[in-house]
Amino acid sequence: MIELLTPTEMQRVDRLAIADGSPGIALMERAGAQVAEAILRHFAGARDVLVLCGSGNNGGDGFIAARHLAEAGMHVRVMSAVAREALAGDAALAAQAWSAPLERLSTDHGRPDLIVDALLGAGLRRDVAGPLAAVIDAVNTSGSPVVAVDLPSGIDGATGAIRGCAIQARQTVTFVRCKPGHFLLPGRELCGERLLFDIGISDATVDEIGAGTFANRPTLWQAHWPAIAHDRHKYDRGHVGVVTGGATATGAARLAIRGAFRTGAGLVTALAPAEAAFVLAPALEGPMLRIADTADDLQKLVAERKISAVVIGPGTGVGEGTRKNVLGILATDAAVVLDADALTSFEGEASLLLAALRQRPRPTVLTPHAGEFHRLFRGLLPDAGSKLDLCRHAARQANAVVLFKGADSVVAAPDGRASIADNAPPWLATAGAGDVLTGIIAGLLAQGMPAFEAASAAVWIHGKAAADFGPGLIAEDLPDQLPSILRSFVRPWRDDDPLRVD
Numbered sequence: 001m002i003e004l005l006t007p008t009e010m011q012r013v014d015r016l017a018i019a020d021g022s023p024g025i026a027l028m029e030r031a032g033a034q035v036a037e038a039i040l041r042h043f044a045g046a047r048d049v050l051v052l053c054g055s056g057n058n059g060g061d062g063f064i065a066a067r068h069l070a071e072a073g074m075h076v077r078v079m080s081a082v083a084r085e086a087l088a089g090d091a092a093l094a095a096q097a098w099s100a101p102l103e104r105l106s107t108d109h110g111r112p113d114l115i116v117d118a119l120l121g122a123g124l125r126r127d128v129a130g131p132l133a134a135v136i137d138a139v140n141t142s143g144s145p146v147v148a149v150d151l152p153s154g155i156d157g158a159t160g161a162i163r164g165c166a167i168q169a170r171q172t173v174t175f176v177r178c179k180p181g182h183f184l185l186p187g188r189e190l191c192g193e194r195l196l197f198d199i200g201i202s203d204a205t206v207d208e209i210g211a212g213t214f215a216n217r218p219t220l221w222q223a224h225w226p227a228i229a230h231d232r233h234k235y236d237r238g239h240v241g242v243v244t245g246g247a248t249a250t251g252a253a254r255l256a257i258r259g260a261f262r263t264g265a266g267l268v269t270a271l272a273p274a275e276a277a278f279v280l281a282p283a284l285e286g287p288m289l290r291i292a293d294t295a296d297d298l299q300k301l302v303a304e305r306k307i308s309a310v311v312i313g314p315g316t317g318v319g320e321g322t323r324k325n326v327l328g329i330l331a332t333d334a335a336v337v338l339d340a341d342a343l344t345s346f347e348g349e350a351s352l353l354l355a356a357l358r359q360r361p362r363p364t365v366l367t368p369h370a371g372e373f374h375r376l377f378r379g380l381l382p383d384a385g386s387k388l389d390l391c392r393h394a395a396r397q398a399n400a401v402v403l404f405k406g407a408d409s410v411v412a413a414p415d416g417r418a419s420i421a422d423n424a425p426p427w428l429a430t431a432g433a434g435d436v437l438t439g440i441i442a443g444l445l446a447q448g449m450p451a452f453e454a455a456s457a458a459v460w461i462h463g464k465a466a467a468d469f470g471p472g473l474i475a476e477d478l479p480d481q482l483p484s485i486l487r488s489f490v491r492p493w494r495d496d497d498p499l500r501v502d
């Protein structure tokens with residue numbers, strides 16, 4: 001698992017490491033040396049380097065990097081936000097080891113080959129304004145590439161927000177663990193390439209913090225990947241039911257059906273109103289079709305057909321009919337994925353939905369994009385907050401896993417765990433992509449994967465499918481990308497191959 005540590009959590013980790021016998025200046029020495037090493041590797045041709053140092057420990061890393069770069073033969077100028085005498089603690093020690101003059105921080109940078117941004121890191125406390133904002137603007141318009149230390153100055157490490165203004169970096173060198181601000185937009189964009197370095201703080205020290213935010217990577221969820229074995233039949237591999245829209249609105253459900261089937265659900269059934277039957281029947285081969293015109297019909301089918309996970313929302317229409325169907329399905333034992341119209345149908349009536357969710361013991365995943373999220377939770381969450389904070393609040397309020405979609409999709413569980421994805425390419429924003437995603441989630445839920453892991457895995461796989469396909473992607477392409485991705489997660493099954501003779 002790859003934890004993401006907020007700046008406050010990172011400071012706690014630093015303090016624990018210092019208490020365990022790693023002096024702060026030793027950590028800073030390693031951090032500054034790693035910055036220099038990254039620059040020597042990636043900007044080997046740079047001759048003139050300008051290092052901009054702030055008044056805190058981020059500046060301290062900058063002084064140390066400057067020393068290493070000068071020792072490596074680069075021509076290095078250092079500008080400092082404060083005079084040497086005004087520096088304190090480890091930053092003061094780091095500055096002492098830089099024997100060349102310190103220039104006053106100004107906007108007069110010239111056109112160096114490289115600028116090192118060591119102005120502000122984890123200690124950002126308020127919006128950047130005044131002379132410091134002018135320096136940041138000058139850096140951004142200088143045309144010189146920038147390597148940011150820890151975070152691009154002005155980016156809030158906990159939220160990814162721009163506090164007033166921020167550096168646009170070519171590369172960001174950070175330490176121990178990435179921060180949520182490296183993953184959440186707009187912070188992620190301003191980081192450029194992200195490089196993570198060890199500075200001698202152990203995993204055990206990080207574990208002591210009990211971080212609850214994770215990079216969405218297979219290491220987060222692959223231990224929960226559904227097992228597959230020879231002695232299983234299709235019913236053991238789960239049965240997904242997808243509620244469809246009427247005769248002219250079945251496409252979204254068909255995308256979800258294909259996503260669920262390709263993800264490995266043993267059976268998939270379209271649960272369709274009678275008017276859609278003749279449109280759907282010729283469009284389905286492996287998946288089955290059952291008629292459900294009312295919430296009662298849906299409940300009966302879920303029970304009779306032993307449906308283990310239901311998708312409702314894509315193309316089902318906004319209004320009373322969908323509201324009743326959602327509430328009916330939430331009363332069953334199936335795992336449920338609520339998307340699109342299933343969420344919008346509760347606009348202004350979220351309390352109805354939340355009441356049903358709070359008393360529901362079975363796994364539920366809500367998959368709103370930003371518009372659906374704000375429509376559903378308007379007035380129920382704090383006015384301000386990062387995507388991560390809002391998603392966590394929503395998951396707690398709804399007693400459900402909430403997947404807040406977008407280029408930086410966040411998945412949060414009611415117990416406070418959250419994942420942030422950074423692998424979705426921009427061309428994934430195409431009509432119907434979300435419908436396929438709901439199918440992938442349901443396919444994993446039906447096979448018994450827990451909801452937080454299933455939603456996180458689906459987001460990562462969906463992003464990878466889009467990245468593998470490349471530009472020109474349409475939602476219909478996504479399911480066919482799945483087999484090559486899923487291959488790497490199938491746990492090896494026993495295969496004695498009795499025909500082989502050695």
Ligand SMILES: NC(=O)C1=CN([C@@H]2O[C@H](COP(=O)(O)OP(=O)(O)OC[C@H]3O[C@@H](n4cnc5c(N)ncnc54)[C@H](O)[C@@H]3O)[C@@H](O)[C@H]2O)[C@@H](O)CC1
Binds near residue numbers: 014119125126127128
């Ligand atoms: N032992 C440690 O704690 C380590 C810290 N490291 C570095 O230390 C950094 C954190 O250091 P600090 O906690 O000293 O914080 P920073 O150096 O990020 O910033 C703190 C300083 O900036 C000022 N400041 C905050 N917001 C401002 C704003 N909007 N405008 C102008 N000034 C502002 C504060 O008053 C304070 O003087 C990390 O980002 C990392 O680069 C690394 O050296 C590794 C070890």
Ligand SMILES: Nc1ncnc2c1ncn2[C@@H]1O[C@H](COP(=O)(O)OP(=O)(O)O)[C@@H](O)[C@H]1O
Binds near residue numbers: 409427428431437462
């Ligand atoms: N800028 C973006 N970059 C990458 N992925 C994106 C971006 N915008 C949206 N997505 C992803 O594309 C999908 C769109 O889903 P959704 O908004 O539900 O569309 P639809 O309802 O048409 O299926 C989601 O998985 C979302 O996370």
Ligand SMILES: [K+]
Binds near residue numbers: 058118149152
């Ligand atoms: K910085």
